[in-house]
Structures are given as C-alpha cells and as structure tokens.
Amino acid sequence: MSTATVSRALSQPQRVSENTRARVSKAVDVTGYTMNQAARSLRQRVxxxxxxxxxxxxxxxxxxxxxxxxxxxxxxxxxxxxxxxxxxxxxxxxxxxxxxxxxxxxxxxxxxxxxxxxxxxxxxxxxxxxxxxxxxxxxxxxxxxxxxDNAVSAERATRHLIDLGHLDIGHIMGPEHNSAAQDRLTGFTRALSAAHLPVNPNWLFRGNFEMESGFAAAARFMALEHRPTAIFAANDESAIGLLSGLRQHGLACPQDISVVGFDDLEVAPHYWPPLTTIRQPxxxxxxxxxxxxxxxxxxxHRATTPLRIVLSSELIVRGSTARLSSALSSAVQSAI
Structure with a gap:
C-alpha cells in the first residue's frame, strides 16, 4: 500500500474500502504505529x-x-x-x-x-x-x-427563603461588572418585588465571588442596626466565608440566620451546616x-445567527436554611 492510502485510511476512513481499512488496521496493531499529531497539525496549519x-x-x-x-x-x-x-x-x-x-x-x-x-x-x-x-x-x-439561567435561579433561591417565612433578606453581590453577578442580583430583586418586599440597600453587601468577601460581609452584617434574618449569596465561596465570619461573632446557622449560596461546589454538602445552594450543570x-x-x-455550524444555549439549574436544599420563627426574628433583632 502507498503512504497516501495509509494516510487516507487513518484520517479519512470513509474514503477507502472496507478491505483497505482492515489491512491498515492490522498493520497498525502489528507495528504499534501512532499518528504524529504535531506533524499533521503543521501540515494542515491547524x-x-x-x-x-x-x-x-x-x-x-x-x-x-x-x-x-x-x-x-x-x-x-x-x-x-x-x-x-x-x-x-x-x-x-x-x-x-x-x-x-x-x-x-x-x-x-x-x-x-x-x-x-x-x-x-x-x-x-x-x-x-x-x-x-x-x-x-x-x-x-x-x-x-x-x-x-442565573436570574431565574437566583429568583428561585430567594423565593425559597421567602417561602420559609423570611421577610428581611440580604444579598452578597458578585463583582460589579460581572454579567452573572448582575443577573443574580436581578433575580434576587425580582423575587422580593413579586412578594411585595423592599430591597434594603443596607443589606446589599459588596463582594467579588471570593471567600474573603463573604467573611468581610459578616463584619458589616454584625455592625447593622437592623439585620436581615436570611442572606442569599451570589456564590458558594462568599456564602461559606459569611458563615465562617458569623460563627466567629457567635451566630449559628440556621438557628440565627439562613444562608443560600450559588454553584453547588464540591465542598457545599460537606461544610457545616451543609449549604443550601443552586446547583449549576x-x-x-x-x-x-x-x-x-x-x-x-x-x-x-450553519446557523445564520449565533447560538444562545441556556441551561437550567437546580435548587438543592440542605441544612443552612430553616423556617423563620417569631423567636428567631426577635432574637436576631435583640442581639443588636
């Protein structure tokens, strides 16, 4: 067989006969040949x-x-x-x-x-x-x-807190110019609006998707004159940072505050308490x-307009959220 025939059999098998493919395949098995992908790429300029x-x-x-x-x-x-x-x-x-x-x-x-x-x-x-x-x-x-579906999922996460009886809900935001963070803020405010609840600007905490920003938000949370009973964080890292910071200040979750994250990182079910969050696919x-x-x-691709594929996420309920009781509401506010 010629070199060209072998090359076609390996790179474009549909262009050679079944008998030729079988002979080339047998030769490859006997010799242990592997294709030099680097050389092939140089020839094809890809x-x-x-x-x-x-x-x-x-x-x-x-x-x-x-x-x-x-x-x-x-x-x-x-x-x-x-x-x-x-x-x-x-x-x-x-x-x-x-x-x-x-x-x-x-x-x-x-x-x-x-x-x-x-x-x-x-x-x-x-x-x-x-x-x-x-x-x-x-x-x-x-x-x-x-x-x-960042906005839809953030709305679902916030709605979960509202369904548990929380009316005072804060949000740890993501980076200011990040589209996913902005969509999650939109979903958060949309859920509050649908429930006829106000967005308190004092309960919007700046963040950057990093654990340290959640930890810093805990200090700002403790300094508030009037505190929310629940927080929706724009991602799991900031939610975990918040939980760590609040624990150092003596608050327990979900007894004193409910927290929801976003992403469902591998650590989320293993943190304490296990984190309620949005699972992205x-x-x-x-x-x-x-x-x-x-x-x-x-x-x-033959589409005349670019594809826009939007995947659905899932709310995963774990131990960091709980139903609001009148005792919890009074305890949080009296802790000031």
Missing part, C-alpha cells in the same frame, strides 16, 4: 487545540467545567490550553498572541469582564477566530454562548461549550 480562558484558575467552580471541556476536546481529537485572566489586560494580549500565531484554533472564554474591543480584534480582522462564551456574557458581542456546560466551539472550528 493546532487542533482549544484555548480556554478563565478569570481565576484558583476558583474551584471551574474545575469540573475544565474537566468536561478537556474530555470533550479529547473525544474530538483536540487538546486544550488554559489561560488565567486573573492578572488583567496583559493576559488578554497573550490570548491574541496564542490565537493569531496558530497555537490554538479557537477560544472558549469563561470571563465576562474582558474588554469587548479586545475580542473584536480576534473576530473582526482578516482572520476570524472562532469564539464561544460560557458561564458569563460579554456585553455588546453577538457570539455563540452557553450559559446557565457545570459538566454539561463545559461539554456543550467545547462541542459548540469545535463544531465552529470544523465548520459544522
């Missing part, structure tokens, strides 16, 4: 690599998403590169270098705070790089997106985002 950019690789929220992305990419014959955007705009320029120098074929972006003008340099120039947004949206960019999100991007890279 990297067969997906670049995944995320805001903070230290955040455990991204671990299962990255795992699902890597598994789907490997199934399709791709590898992944991971870029941490925690250090800001300099890293965004490095993304452009990786993509425009053919070291990656497309970008999966998990950070909604990236400057839209920087991304347009990748997609509006002479060479258009496939881009898929996941988890968070970037304002004013009409790209393919795979998201979760992170594995499904990662798999579908990778699938969408690789389809774009391989030219399999």
């Amino acid at each position: 990297a067969r690599t997906v670049l995944v950019a995320l805001p903070d690789i230290r955040n455990p929220f991204f671990s299962s998403i990255l795992d699902a992305v890597e598994r789907e990419a490997a199934r399709r014959g791709y590898g992944i590169l991971v870029a941490n955007l925690y250090f800001g705009h300099e890293t965004v320029w490095r993304l452009q270098d990786l993509l425009l120098s053919n070291r990656a074929d497309g970008l999966l972006l998990l950070d909604g705070s990236v400057n839209p003008n920087h991304l347009r340099l990748l997609t509006d120039g002479p060479v258009s790089i496939p881009v898929v947004l996941a988890c968070e949206e970037v304002p004013h960019l009409n790209y393919h997106k795979v998201l979760t 992170r594995e499904t999100l990662g798999r579908m985002a990778a699938e969408t991007l690789i389809d774009l890279i391989e030219g399999e």
